[in-house]
Amino acid sequence: MARADFLERARRYSFLIMLGLVVWLGYVTATGSLVMSVPPNYVGEINSPWVGALMTVSVSLFLGWFGFYLVKGSVSRDYETGVGQIIATTPLSRPLYVLGKWLSNFAVLGVMILILMIAGIAMLLLVGEGPFDAWALISPLLFIALPCMAIVAALAVLFETIGWLRGGLGNVVYFFLFTLVLSLSLSAKAPRPLLDFTGIRLVGDGVGHAAQVAYPGSDPGFAFQILNEIATPQRFRYDGIDWTAGVLLPRIFFMLVAFGLAMLAAVFFDRFNTSKSTVRRRKGAALSATEAAVPEAAPRPEVRLTPLVATRRFSFLALYIVELKMLLKGRRWWWYAITAGLVLLQLAASGDSTAAMLAITWLWMILLLSGLGNRESQHNTREMVFSAPRPVLNQLPALWLAALTVIALTGSGAFVRYLLGGDTPRLLAWFGSVLFIPALASALGVLTLSRKPFEVVYVTWMYLILNGVPPLDFVGMTPASPWLFYMLLAIGLFALAAFARKWQLRDRNLST
Amino acid sequence: MRLTIEHLSKQYRRDFWGLREFDLDVGPGVIGLLGPNGAGKSTLMRMLATITQPTEGTITWDGVDIVRSPDTLRASLGYLPQDFGVYQNLTGREFLEYLAAIKGLGGTSARRRIDELLIVVNLGDAARRPLGSYSGGMKQRVGIAQALLNDPQLLIVDEPTVGLDPEERVRFRNLLSDLSRARIILFSTHIVSDVEATATEIVVIHKGRKLRHAPPEKLLQLPEGQVWQWVIPSEALPALKQQHIISGTVRRQDGIQVRVVSADSPSPEAQPVPPSLEDVYLHLVSGNGVKQ
Numbered sequence: 001m002a003r004a005d006f007l008e009r010a011r012r013y014s015f016l017i018m019l020g021l022v023v024w025l026g027y028v029t030a031t032g033s034l035v036m037s038v039p040p041n042y043v044g045e046i047n048s049p050w051v052g053a054l055m056t057v058s059v060s061l062f063l064g065w066f067g068f069y070l071v072k073g074s075v076s077r078d079y080e081t082g083v084g085q086i087i088a089t090t091p092l093s094r095p096l097y098v099l100g101k102w103l104s105n106f107a108v109l110g111v112m113i114l115i116l117m118i119a120g121i122a123m124l125l126l127v128g129e130g131p132f133d134a135w136a137l138i139s140p141l142l143f144i145a146l147p148c149m150a151i152v153a154a155l156a157v158l159f160e161t162i163g164w165l166r167g168g169l170g171n172v173v174y175f176f177l178f179t180l181v182l183s184l185s186l187s188a189k190a191p192r193p194l195l196d197f198t199g200i201r202l203v204g205d206g207v208g209h210a211a212q213v214a215y216p217g218s219d220p221g222f223a224f225q226i227l228n229e230i231a232t233p234q235r236f237r238y239d240g241i242d243w244t245a246g247v248l249l250p251r252i253f254f255m256l257v258a259f260g261l262a263m264l265a266a267v268f269f270d271r272f273n274t275s276k277s278t279v280r281r282r283k284g285a286a287l288s289a290t291e292a293a294v295p296e297a298a299p300r301p302e303v304r305l306t307p308l309v310a311t312r313r314f315s316f317l318a319l320y321i322v323e324l325k326m327l328l329k330g331r332r333w334w335w336y337a338i339t340a341g342l343v344l345l346q347l348a349a350s351g352d353s354t355a356a357m358l359a360i361t362w363l364w365m366i367l368l369l370s371g372l373g374n375r376e377s378q379h380n381t382r383e384m385v386f387s388a389p390r391p392v393l394n395q396l397p398a399l400w401l402a403a404l405t406v407i408a409l410t411g412s413g414a415f416v417r418y419l420l421g422g423d424t425p426r427l428l429a430w431f432g433s434v435l436f437i438p439a440l441a442s443a444l445g446v447l448t449l450s451r452k453p454f455e456v457v458y459v460t461w462m463y464l465i466l467n468g469v470p471p472l473d474f475v476g477m478t479p480a481s482p483w484l485f486y487m488l489l490a491i492g493l494f495a496l497a498a499f500a501r502k503w504q505l506r507d508r509n510l511s512t
Numbered sequence: 513m514r515l516t517i518e519h520l521s522k523q524y525r526r527d528f529w530g531l532r533e534f535d536l537d538v539g540p541g542v543i544g545l546l547g548p549n550g551a552g553k554s555t556l557m558r559m560l561a562t563i564t565q566p567t568e569g570t571i572t573w574d575g576v577d578i579v580r581s582p583d584t585l586r587a588s589l590g591y592l593p594q595d596f597g598v599y600q601n602l603t604g605r606e607f608l609e610y611l612a613a614i615k616g617l618g619g620t621s622a623r624r625r626i627d628e629l630l631i632v633v634n635l636g637d638a639a640r641r642p643l644g645s646y647s648g649g650m651k652q653r654v655g656i657a658q659a660l661l662n663d664p665q666l667l668i669v670d671e672p673t674v675g676l677d678p679e680e681r682v683r684f685r686n687l688l689s690d691l692s693r694a695r696i697i698l699f700s701t702h703i704v705s706d707v708e709a710t711a712t713e714i715v716v717i718h719k720g721r722k723l724r725h726a727p728p729e730k731l732l733q734l735p736e737g738q739v740w741q742w743v744i745p746s747e748a749l750p751a752l753k754q755q756h757i758i759s760g761t762v763r764r765q766d767g768i769q770v771r772v773v774s775a776d777s778p779s780p781e782a783q784p785v786p787p788s789l790e791d792v793y794l795h796l797v798s799g800n801g802v803k804q
Contacts, residue, residue: 315613379597380596380597384591
């Protein structure tokens with residue numbers, strides 16, 4: 001099963017994209033655009049242990065963070081395609097099923113590691129110093145990156161077997177979970193091997209120690225930077241990790257943890273028994289599908305269809321209202337309560353806190369926004385929706401306007417606050433965001449026909465905004481927010497979404 | 513009201529054509545598209561529904577090329593795909609309201625139309641339930657209702673009776689017959705009895721090509737004198753299947769009554785019987801190398 005699952009995913013378009021990104025990661029690492037250093041300007045000699053450490057940190061950081069999103073989805077696919085119902089009738093046990101999924105996830109991430117390993121070898125052969133030591137290059141990937149990927153693979157299966165973590169909420173939860181564990185591990189004064197599942201602290205401490213031996217004046221700790229060259233780097237020799245039992249045991253422990261997480265998934269896995277799922281029911285809607293299928297015994301009234309008047313005028317307002325309803329449909333009372341609370345907090349807060357509350361409120365909208373532009377693909381309604389007149393000119397603007405309305409309403413607390421306080425720069429950033437956020441969601445949704453890319457991009461972006469990165473700050477957290485750029489980008493992204501949809505309708509077979 | 517298709521072809525891969533050199537010219541009525549699985553029926557329907565672009569050929573609706581200007585047809589089109597999904601959180605009524613707005617319908621006329629359609633497809637009582645709680649047959653009926661929302665002049669329904677119980681199938685056939693007076697209905701299926709009950713014209717497709725286009729009564733003349741019926745012992749059936757196209761079998765106390773399509777009498781006991789549409793269909797597709 002693991003083999004078939006791996007092959008199924010390896011033949012997917014998303015796998016090729018991730019493969020491309022990993023190749024790019026290997027390239028930027030090998031060409032020195034991705035730099036591991038000890039502050040202020042100490043860099044290791046490019047020997048086998050250094051390249052091994054560099055590649056390991058790249059894998060643990062990037063694949064640890066984003067690999068989850070690549071592999072998550074295989075159990076959901078079995079639910080959606082109905083393959084699960086077939087699997088459920090076979091003797092395959094729950095533990096074996098989740099084990100197969102875990103191994104398949106692990107294999108996908110393993111291929112990525114293999115590619116980075118090849119990039120590392122190429123880097124050593126091209127610009128390496130000293131003799132080529134295969135073990136020094138491979139061992140950190142084997143003992144550090146692989147256990148990390150095993151945990152990521154197991155978490156992906158676990159999240160998919162827990163109903164409320166299967167969808168977009170799980171994507172957001174994982175992002176913050178990974179960030180939290182990584183921060184705890186890196187910020188601890190003394191190393192905590194049992195918290196360091198990424199192994200970044202283990203590598204970092206070793207690199208920092210090697211730098212201090214060579215240059216006692218170097219700062220403690222280490223840095224990992226992208227596309228940022230070090231001016232006049234000073235080289236030190238790094239000899240890699242001494243694989244003692246004390247180092248290896250926690251790594252073996254993480255493999256066992258990964259296995260344990262996969263087995264835990266078997267406990268939550270409902271074996272595709274959808275009647276167990278917590279589908280929300282309303283008053284008068286309590287019948288299950290099977291019950292509902294029973295034909296009614298009551299006599300039926302015969303009705304003739306009244307012909308529609310030939311002259312019909314398209315109503316954009318009607319379409320806008322149904323799109324708005326669609327966006328808000330299915331949200332429960334507590335969702336509205338939290339949203340209202342966040343709007344009130346925007347009003348109650350002041351200055352930077354208002355902007356932070358605004359960013360948090362708009363982050364809260366992530367699951368509502370991630371369906372923009374891909375809803376028809378997700379629900380297989382493409383053929384019905386896109387065979388209606390002018391699907392690009394009618395539907396896409398209505399959708400964008402509906403999302404814009406929701407974003408504006410949920411940001412109304414901050415809007416009032418800025419208006420009353422005469423905070424023009426933040427008011428402009430607010431307008432920019434209201435245009436930009438739905439445009440970004442629509443563009444990514446139409447281009448990828450999936451919710452996941454927007455969820456990953458948006459949660460990362462908002463996290464960086466909340467941590468004060470001015471160039472990315474469309475919300476207005478800082479006075480330097482480039483609001484005009486984001487307003488223009490919003491227009492560009494909306495145009496991109498429209499062109500992409502038009503292209504999909506004109507040149508592609510939508511049904512395949 | 514005229515739908516004209518000329519030299520229509522769709523190529524999926526270099527060595528595989530879903531449809532080849534297909535011609536058709538039809539006016540109001542129910543046109544049944546009959547063919548085995550993979551014959552090209554859905555490919556043709558998706559091209560007519562402006563979802564897929566043809567590789568070659570033209571499709572014109574009242575003289576307008578719909579490949580170049582698909583919106584000309586879309587305003588008058590109702591389409592039920594073979595495989596479709598729904599929005600689970602919406603009720604049946606809300607889903608129809610959404611698609612009505614997408615099709616440019618609104619106001620009281622749309623609401624009245626939805627009310628009528630919900631009764632016509634027998635979902636009046638379930639209209640306020642979320643679609644997630646619907647059975648497969650109920651979802652199929654919602655699909656039928658959405659195809660009729662805009663009172664289409666061209667109604668394309670791809671395998672519409674899949675998942676419907678016998679009672680609903682009959683209702684749907686009657687509905688098609690009622691609707692057929694002032695519109696073109698293209699109805700694809702591989703279930704011969706569905707076509708037999710409703711179609712005013714039948715098009716038989718096989719391996720991407722049109723085999724025959726004629727009214728049912730003309731098609732029934734094709735294998736006249738070539739359908740035979742007699743009783744054989746049960747153990748003789750496998751051997752007979754190897755030699756002839758068997759269009760039907762009925763178990764009896766004295767053996768199995770078989771129905772065979774063959775140009776010559778297959779057995780001294782065989783008696784010629786009037787052909788059914790099922791016999792015609794098998795006769796046509798077997799001529800292209802397919803046996804039951």
